Amino acid sequence: MSPTPSPATPSSARARGAGEPRGATRRRELLEAAVRVIGRGGIAAVDHRAVAAEAGVPLGSTTYYFESKHDMVAQALNYVADREAERLRTEAERSLRDVGPEALPTRLADVLIHAWAGDRTVLLAQYELYLESARRADLRPAAERWDSAYRELLQHALEQLGTPDPGHRARLLCAGLDGLLLDHVATGSDPGDLRALVIELIQRIAAP
Amino acid sequence: MSPTPSPATPSSARARGAGEPRGATRRRELLEAAVRVIGRGGIAAVDHRAVAAEAGVPLGSTTYYFESKHDMVAQALNYVADREAERLRTEAERSLRDVGPEALPTRLADVLIHAWAGDRTVLLAQYELYLESARRADLRPAAERWDSAYRELLQHALEQLGTPDPGHRARLLCAGLDGLLLDHVATGSDPGDLRALVIELIQRIAAP
């Protein structure tokens, strides 16, 4: 684009973890850009040029880091699934420890609401993952990892509440929360309403 | 393609409703083809040629009936939303009339399961609509019509069950069912399990 070649960004200028390969940061930036593109316009909006522009890197980088467009989308959805699952786990660990049964439903609701807060596009991207995993077998494991992070969190909470058959109840609750969140994301409903509905759902599913 | 011009299919050979415009059948065929394409490969898979091939009509037809690709997708999603809402309404009318409160939960579950049976791709297309309506304002009304068909059905059933605040409960139940269905569609879980979960959810949400 510019007449001067200019070595762009030397990777040494960017922070890098200990054992990480050299290109890890750039790869992450591309994956996060891809997630934003998916969230904003769906998988249909993904192409090499759009992701490159979103990440602020040249077009060639996308073909360097990803074997194909298919691979790029798959890696992006794997990435966001693992990131959110991890975030959910640590958040739950931090907030749900040593909470009595009477305060747990509202506390659990706050953990969830907090996990869902922030960028709405990430949520939309996650549902794209879910839908796409119904069609593409190579996306199924990522969807499953994300799902089981939720299930484990909910099952653990239900056990703390003394709910019978917590594994089964967790499945029911997880589906209910998914539906609530999907409705919220699609319609942009009031977050306060969402919180109240989440609390009510938890209490109804947890009831013996 | 073929050397002989051949007038293809004379529209007089196809069935046509009373007051319908001449091209209504062809338009419907294209919309149904578009829904199948969306269900099979997502909105990303939609292009004029794919839809035309799926419908078994020449490429030119797609530009005749739709102003643009955007318009084609929008009409397809509007079409499927209205078709399913209508189907749900008549099905409920037929099956839920004069059912006692003790048999209603299972009967309601069967109505839902029956509405969801058949082509899995239609379900996937509906969730694509939901997600896409979060991004495109012109799709919101269709999503809302589809949603309110469910809400009204559920509210009516909850009223029959004597549940307090049926409007609010219907919203909760609708979200829960959505989540259950989404999980089922994505993972391809056992339909028998789904039925049991639906019944249990209905009973828990309907409980006073």
Add this chain to the structure above:
DNA sequence: CGAGATCGTGTACGATCGTACATGTACGGT
């Protein structure tokens, strides 16, 4: 410091896509 591996980028090309449009066909009203 030198060599080989890895990272990074600009450009180009064939395939595909959205859409316009010229042309032909069938129908409905008079």
Add this chain to the structure above:
DNA sequence: ACCGTACATGTACGATCGTACACGATCTCG
């Protein structure tokens, strides 16, 4: 029977897309 209008389709073109690839830059290790 005739004509205007809606229906129907084959083809073509410019734009966009996925991807290949040559080449330069930078890092790592001895």
